[in-house]
Amino acid sequence: MSVPLPGEGPRAGQVRAMFDRVAPSYDLLNRVMSLRIDQAWRSRLLRELAPKQGEAMLDLCAGTMDVAAMARRRVPGLTIVGADFSFGMLSRGVRKTGLPAAQADALALPFQSRSFDLATVTFGMRNLDSWEAGLRELARALRPGARLGILEFFRPETAGTRVVHVAINKVMVPVMGRILSPDPAAYRYLVASMERFASRPEFEEGARRNGFRDVRGETLFPGMCGLVTAVRA
Template identity: 35%
Template sequence: MQTVASDSGTKKGQDASFVRKAFASIASRYVLTNHVLSLGIDVIWRWRTGREVAACQPQQVVDLATGSGDLAAEIQRRCPDAAVLGVDFSQPMLMEARKRGLTQLVVGDGMNLPLQDACADVVTVAFGLRNMASWPDALREMSRILRPGGHLFVLDFSLPKSGLIRAGHLFYLRHVMPRVAGWLTGERAAYEYLCGTIEAFPSGEKMNAMICENGFEKSDAAALSFGIASLYHARKAG
């Protein structure tokens, strides 16, 4: 298992080259594997994120690390009059997104987006910030493409605070998930890596602080499903 996270867990993200290869190798089985590994709960997490995005009444939404397009499709369903653009650095993943009827898709790196300043009302990223090479740099890039007063939604895995639930979840991440995912995709090493990133990724108040230090004036965290995932909602100053 590889990791390049810093000791503080807030400076550096992941090995971008490895992540690119990993997602390319699992693209065709990614959605099925997610649903199996989460017992379908990931659908509820995206449903809630889409509901909160819709409450902002956006006209321009950019979904970063859109992957197979699950969240972008949910947002488009809830915001039929909004332009929803999906961005991902993996062409094979974008090919999966097209199968969901998404047409506004762009190949792009979250660290250097091919988008103009202040072009979006809302930026979303689901299970993608964790895999970027530098979390602070990625957040500043998200702030750059947001209009003043725009909203950021970050949905990602986290670790439960409760000792018993946390211990059980860590066992699942370390020993169960990679085996099941390896059986479903034939790429166990990719999931060993991705599962390992969850432990290094900051959550709760640490994530709120990092978001506010990199282009946003306020960030709130909502723990989902006993804290195995978290939804962060931040706003750009202005």
């Protein structure tokens, strides 16, 4: 079943159903397809945000809560809450981490304003009906001065990064998705949604427009993964 892409109108129901379908094989596929580089990216994100004992962290679009799990191992005294609208993904994350979590839409979070000292969103923003509305909702849930860290497959822009993107995402990912995934269409969506999403510079501008300052971006893997950090204004 094909899921509408970014910019193709409301699609939250179909995105949620897709993640419920891939949830049982999500962690394994992530590790195999990325050769565990995905964990190195999450580790880098947490190094940048430097969570501290006593702080409250939101892991939004938490999925199976890999970021939350890593943060808990590093900072045992950190309060961590996961949020995601897919019960299939989140229930696995709760079982894995033992951490609290809320089944919730990123565009209408069930948290009071200024509840968190930091937030992470890894590979989630691309899936929202409106990533700018997602940033505004994050800004609402974060206290002024709080840190935000995003990992995302931004749209590749330069000719060089497009070559890497095509080699990895158009050739390797679909083949591995066909072999390993119960839902190969989900892996076609991953690649197509990346091409329709914002480039990293566009996303950084969006963050400045929607409540954040000190926005910084970096390419972690050309043609694939970028990191953006920002401070709630």
